[in-house]
Amino acid sequence: MARFSVAAVLFFQCASAAFHSVKGRPSFRQSATRTNQIATTAKSTAVASATLDPNVMNCFVKLPDNPLSATGLATPIELQAPCSMNVSTQQAFAEAAVFDPTTHSVSIYHPLVINAGDTPPTPPVVPNLPNGAIVAMWFGFNGGVLQLLDQNGLNTNESPALRAIDCVNGLPGVNNDVFGQVSWCNTQPFFAAANASIASGQLTIPDLGVDKNGNPCPTSRSFEIVDACPSDNVPTQYLLLPDGTTVQDTAANRAKYPDAIVINNASDEALLANIVDPVIGCQPFLNPSLDDPGTMVPSLAGDELQASVKQLAPVARVPLNDPDCLLTSNGDISPSKTNAYRLGVNQGLLGNGPNTDNGSLVPYCDGMISIAPPFFQGFQTLFSGQPSPDVTVGNNLFTFLCERYLMSLMQLKCPTAVKQPVTCATDSTGAATSCAINLGASTATASSAVVATATMKTTALTRSATTMRKLPHTRPATTRGKVDQTGSAVPVKEISQAASTTTTRSPVQTDATSEFLPSGRCTFDSSTF
Template sequence: MYDSSRRARRRWPILVGVSIPLLLLLIAAGVVVLPHLTSRAADDNTDCSLIVPPNPLSAQGLATPYQLVATNPANGPCHEANPAQAAFVQGAILDPRTGQISIYNPLVIDQGTQPAIQPTPPKLPQGAIVALWFGFNGDNLTLVDNNGSLRQGRCVNGVNGSIFGQFAYCNAPAFFAAANYAIRSGRLKVPPIGTAKDGQPCPTTRDFSLVDQDQSDNVVTEYLVTADGRIAQMTAANAAALQGAQVQTNGSDERLLSIGLDSALGCTPWMAPDLADPGHMVAALPLNELQAALYQKQPVALVPAGDPMVLNNGQPDLRKLNAYRVGVDQAPVASLNQASTATYCQNLVNIAPARLKLDQQFTQASPSPDAGAANSLFTFLAQRFVTTYQELNCQALINLPDPITVTTDANGVAIDATINVPNGGGNGGGNGGQGTTVNCSVNGRVIQGCSGTVTINGAPCTFTLDQANHQVVIQCTRRGTVQPQQG
């Protein structure tokens, strides 16, 4: 039985009351418009399925709309135009000759309907390595096979009949392997993360000042929704043709960084060409994760064993944890102890409160990603930390009270927060602070920050510095021993 015990989270819904031409103008001017929350109806079915088209990694497969349908029709229908039920697909293409990455976001429509504008198949480079990632604004999204499409796409929805929930991917490990090889060979240049307005390194998706209980989830894809509920890809041409259409977004950690926090802190997300929208660049999950893997300093936030998306019937599951990790370019672990949730919680306490307080001067004046949860980006991040601390059971695991207290109004919207920075909580630099750098040496090779991968006796070994417990975790895995389950 699929694991549906994961607690539902608030999601960013459709952008209300902003016309497409105005939206494009604001984006061009560097102004980020964030959506207004539309409350989820009590009877919305939040368990939906997505029919994956045949040959999803081909040009034709990328341009074939995915079809959204209720997993159990008895619980009500699923509609892509409903912000509480919308599913999203993000695609990335790597050219093996040049090492360059481009983005193409396939479309999602309701089963049995037609798109507002039919997608055009992208022109893929010879030997292109294509991968897909999925996001969902409901609770549980199940990928459904269509004439062998899940096998053809090497799609992973979870393991042992237990799905991740809002997340899935196809062919991601192969894509990241090729991208990392291109980086090492110098063909793919990853831009540095830069310095934020607060003087600290810009945050990444693996920064403890940004992560929550289920980090590295969902995507940055946007769609257009017409008044009659038809869906189209978000492109300049489609926006011009569909006057009055609204923008549908996927609330995600990836989007929070690329669209919300980067803008507030004066940082610039890594973007790549959008093959569906010539001349335009877009942010994407794989870009965020590759950049984080390269530049995030210790301590690095990696999916912990207690992440709700990797639990199986409420219990830690090593196979599911590793299946998720390899889908977002994170090293698998040999045991659950190497993905300690207690260590994760300790790093959260050490890093996040100080950085959130340091950045309050910038985030308090920035709009909230979810107006139904908080009245500013600052209070949104504060209430998100509180939820994370509760969801991961941090207080019990590390015997420390939550350092952040949130004040809400009569509607439950966070309107203020008090942050008590724990003693020794650092300087707010979520990207490692200014402390002494510890390096490791293996057979004469220096590993900066004791974080990286080397080969020892023919096996790839990952070094991770666990500052909370003052130790270095070394995990050596023979290739092929950690295999996520398909489907």
């Protein structure tokens, strides 16, 4: 597998920083390792340094009029200054899913995000939408907080146009309350139509199949895969050209722009479809691409539809303690905000009836502790032979997944396990260099509210101060000729990463010295997956 771009590193850590806390400490996912966050293009470094500010973590995108129409989807979304698609921790991404009520099928389109004022040298493909199409759109971000604006600069709570298509940035109706990196529009009508079609047998969702160890393949709601901030960000990628403009990542554009850099919104969905599945012998759920006809692509929409009907118990749904779901104003748990998030990713509302859950932290933590370590151990040899999505987290895929798991327990503030089955040794930068799993250890959590830190050094861990991005995703071998038969990507070019300045974090999670910003938001998003 090719090494993921800086944009992908944020993928595993809920990197959604609170809007009000831009001066807060960067999170784990916000600790990318690179000389700076400015993508290297043909532009002179002097010009780029003079005009780009990599320290800005909160950004805005302006949506076109009628963004869910064919014309609107093909009209670029504009990232507002001072943010730039040339800065890895300011890159924004979009995914649209289209439900055809006649054929009962789902297809995917990737709206293009550009810098405000730019004109893409190759215009986005205009999708051919079916009659009566129901379109939803999701947004992902590699920085702290991304907010949606209409053409008049109004946000999702103020804009009649955005309210009309149910755009959600956080707790609806509360200005400045944000999820962080993620947002969406029109998800409820889309999922309602798709779910009804599935229930009637008209939309067929493929079975999960079994992995190389004979176990059911994981979904985005499997405890083998989830982290502190499940189901966040999108597996979208663009091409960044030498002149600093962006174009859609299509086969035609890859051929036309061989010097382009592939940039990605690392996401939990991409970790599953593009990294883990190919290694363990599983096939991700793919849907036709409307911007790159003839290809099949993974998507947040497809993953969540499959997980909703194929994931066996226990199901890892978004918990109340998900940092993305805490109130931006004070970091408190909010059932209303958690429900708003769940509606955006096709999950049932909090409850106590059949096929529901109450979002409690302990069952979620117990699920991770009891299920993830055996999965890691079962594929330890295979995972150890794969490159790390982010070498600042672990030196191969195995150590990366183990360290990501440990950091998620800390970020969620899980009760301390009676005995933690996973232990990792880290280097001077805090990256895991080796991990061991003792399945004889008890995996039940204790009643203590202390964060699970059994495997952490007594000395503080180190992370770079810049935002760790989710690893840029690569498409499975069945989707594009530029991917080899092992599922490894052959990107046009990738952004290099180098060590940056570092900050230290105490091994015990506290609001003052943790990877949470003052709001308590998830800054360690699975940015690195």
